[in-house]
Amino acid sequence: MTEMVKLTPKDFATDQEVRWCPGCGDYAVLKAVQRTMPELGVDPANTVFVSGIGCSSRFPYYMETYGFHTIHGRAPAIATGVKLANPELDVWIITGDGDALSIGGNHTMHLLRRNLNCQILLFNNEIYGLTKGQYSPTSRIGTRSPSTPFGSVDGPVQPCAFALGSGARFVARGIDVHKNLPEVLKAAHAHQGAAFVEVFQNCIVYNDDVFASFTAKDNAGKQLWLKAGEPMLFDRGAKGLALDREALNLKVVDVEGGDWQSAGVIVHDPRNRVVAHMLVEMPFGTFPMALGVLYDDPRPTFESVLLRQNEEAAAGKRPDLQALVSRGQTWQVAKEPREI
């Protein structure tokens, strides 16, 4: 772009009719993303949204950028090809709990360990919405659904724990309707490498209020919004997280009169991988829900290292097709064909 025109959220909206159920959390996430894009100052022509299959995967059709609505579970693999072919592109992956952690779990894992520079927004609604409400790999034990009328029996996967275990260098959480979501998206965008964001998204039709225990207004005290360099306080500063040195784990402590230091509340260091593991593993209930940027510690990105290696391997060599096909041990046949 020759001149920087200040874009608005509208510039990132397509003329396509949005077809999610009324009241679906996806609308809020779409709005948050469309609001955030102008603030990031990105060029729509240089932005690509890649999705798999599921309710949330319709997302690219509503973004006035380049977009690729692919097949179930494979968005990370397709995005890898996009980014390697043109590392200048700003790549966003839109996926869901079934898409990213069930059918596409393998690709999600490998994208994270390779550290492709992109943003992954995992819309977690703990259910298969598009196929009409079956339990998903993030559904809690006992979830009643058309395929589990007596309740699901298998334990759920923890998306952020999965991401960390796969080698992710950026792990964050947000809530569809929460005002902090744009901040989380901006942090993800600023991170060089695979930025994994779990968005708690309410499926009003098949799994309504499944996250109400911390997203409902009355339960806001259960939200722990992490900020780098700040103490881990929640419930309006009345509670905090401290280190249980005996159990080598976290514990919830009461904070009197704002004196978090004497309560032993720890300060958030997003580069502390050990604490990040504790934060994603904290059982909700006795503990709050950790939100915001849980972990952020960049490493060289996959495409930068791979493409640099390609350049180094090619350095000083001239691409000469004729020389290429003539390689190896050759011999010359000089005489005319003999008659036989």
Add this chain to the structure above:
Amino acid sequence: MATATHLITEVEPRTDDAPEAVVVRFAGDSGDGMQLTGGQFTLSTALAGNDLATFPDFPAEIRAPQGTTFGVSAFQINFGSAAIETAGDAPDVLIAMNPAALKTNVGDLKPGGLIIADEGEFGARNLAKAGYETSPLEDGSLGKWQLVRFNISQLTLDAVKPFGLGNKEALRCKNMWTLGLALWMFDRDRAPIEAWLRAKFAKAPELAEANIAALNAGHAFGETAEIGSPLKQHHVDPAPAEPGLYRTVTGAEAISLGLVAGCQLAGLPMFFGGYPITPASAILHHLSRLKEYGVTTFQAEDEIAAVAAAIGASFAGQLGITSSSGPGIALKTEAIGLAIMTELPLVIVNSQRGGPSTGLPTKTEQSDLYQAVYGRNGDAPLPVIAARSPADAFDCAIEACRIAVQYMTPVMLLTDGYIANAAEPWRVPDMSGYERFDVGFHDAPLAEGEAVNPYARDEKLARVWIKPGTAGLTHRIGGIEKNVGTGHIDYAPDNHQAMTDIRANKVLGVADSIPDQDVCLGAPGGKLAVIGWGSTFGPIHQAVRRARGRGLDVSHVHVRHIWPLPRNLGELLRSYERVIVPEMNNGQLKTLLRDQYLVDAKPVNKVSGKPFKISEIEAAIEEALA
């Protein structure tokens, strides 16, 4: 367009001073280095100017238990002073490095053929492992062949003694001793092999020298062999060949080079997504060393990711390529459907192997034709090309790239385990003779009030290719059906019919850009046509040539473009009274021909993991004409 010349002699064989061909098979334990020995013997054969074809045959196990029959690895080469199209039906010479190698291979040897055996390996233990009760070298059971035997193991140990290697390492030089003997037998120059050994063992010069000593000792042994022994020196004249520069090439090399050439001719960088699988991995290995040609190789986490990443790269403006064998192609199939739906260029190479399932991973078969032509959900057509030989694979790969970018479609290129591994002489093509097919990305700014339509088409029905990053042309594509006029999501019945028709017609239209079907030996019209495709070219061609030499009215038609078929093929088939279709499957091209042309194509099937023998096709010709 220049063609890669795999020389086909159109002349019928003559009786006096007939051209000569010799078939040699090296067989040993999979740890004996037989493939290496065969490879180097092939090189020396090519340098001597003979035409040749090879057939490497090795077990699926990397190191099968030593001395067992299932651990035997063999390499066969057919070379001669006239055009050679197959690796030969029956060996004239069998070199057996142990009892198991003798046992599994001697049955193929021509009556009166020569066996060279390493008697040092014929001890009681090895005999028992191979299931021999008495030594075949002693008990007269090899009476119908000529037998020479000597203790190659001991002779090798003696030859490399000055280099102070351990016993195990010293015995490893056995294959070079054997190669030395073979080089003497066929009057070959040792210098290129010595140069190769020095380069191979550059970091361990004593190993290079020990191997060269073994090579020389084998050669010297031949020279001093007693007169009257069946071991005789034999010179095979060079085969006639078009003048030019030659090299040997395997199918995997030729495909890799052809893909690089195809991308260069299209003016595009290549993105190659692969996942290790036998026998397709060799293509990934070759390409990963060619970065200076704008090649990015990506070893993905699975077959699906390999093709998906290639599709992503095509979306972003490179030429996405993936390769595998049948089971891997099955995994890629859903993604191939996405490429068909989103009309993105993609080349898929299938190095077919014995199936179904894991089947016979290291053996050859051509049983994925149905999979290529029919094997997807929905009406999902794509062009299919089949290579006939290692050298032909080069041009087929270029052709696959051309069709993919000119028609915005995935293209499947079929080869097989035989083509991938086999080597043959190849006249190095003149690259300036190839027509370029540079890709023009769509980047024209929109007119006032105009909307982006990613499904706008040219006269070939190919849609526009708009690279992400192009200002003003942002758009979305995906697997859901799109409106024929706007490219937006559209589930309407008439629209789906229209789009299905366009996808089918676009692929059928590829037939306008391919040559008419030729008759590669014989005449258009007559009593019998033998229709082949893929790697059955060699045995069919030789069998038809021999039959014609005996005065039979039979012609050979070899189909490269499996889908769409050449425009004139139906008419050509109907010009023959009878049609037979030899295939290494249960009759797949036969079904396609019957379906398309209602011709009474008769199957000739072989599904044993081994290529056809010339004699088998000859028998089928006799039977069809009876």
